[in-house]
Amino acid sequence: DSGVTQTPKHLITATGQRVTLRCSPRSGDLSVYWYQQSLDQGLQFLIQYYNGEERAKGNILERFSAQQFPDLHSELNLSSLELGDSALYFCASSPRQEGGYTFGSGTRLTVV
């Protein structure tokens, strides 16, 4: 157990739907990062939050959004889902805005 908790582990939904993925960082970690891992793209950075504020944005689609709450957990919202959104979504946390990350075990999203 890495200390980073992601729920749910698996999610199957239809095109056009909206889902929310949840991440609880390691105790004491202020930074949360979201990554998408698909067959052809490897690990792609989506977005970073630090202590509740957005710090960096990567290749995140406009249909996707995220937030970090006062208790430091984070949610990634994916809407108007398309088949191509099927992937593993990982959350990672770190104590500061820098340094190595600790990853959760991911949420596998399947859009049908």
Added chain:
Amino acid sequence: GESVGLHLPTLSVQEGDNSIINCAYSNSASDYFIWYKQESGKGPQFIIDIRSNMDKRQGQRVTVLLNKTVKHLSLQIAATQPGDSAVYFCAETYSGNTPLVFGKGTRLSVIA
């Protein structure tokens, strides 16, 4: 758990042999590098890191070499074991303030 099934280069080694996994990084300004191991159904796990003011760093059975001239990283695993079978990613960042950028990954397969 399920594997991502990434289309990756594969390195096959005999159990007990040494493994060398290579990575070409993209940003000449990157100054902090990390190797991660991802087993099937799990999130990436930190193995070893190195800063750009070093060219070699050793851990337990692992060594990372950095050649800034040609923007090249390598991970050496001594006495490779079946438990080392996984996908290995290198990641880079600049001054730790930018999110980690991951390489494509290499699948290591250990033959018993």
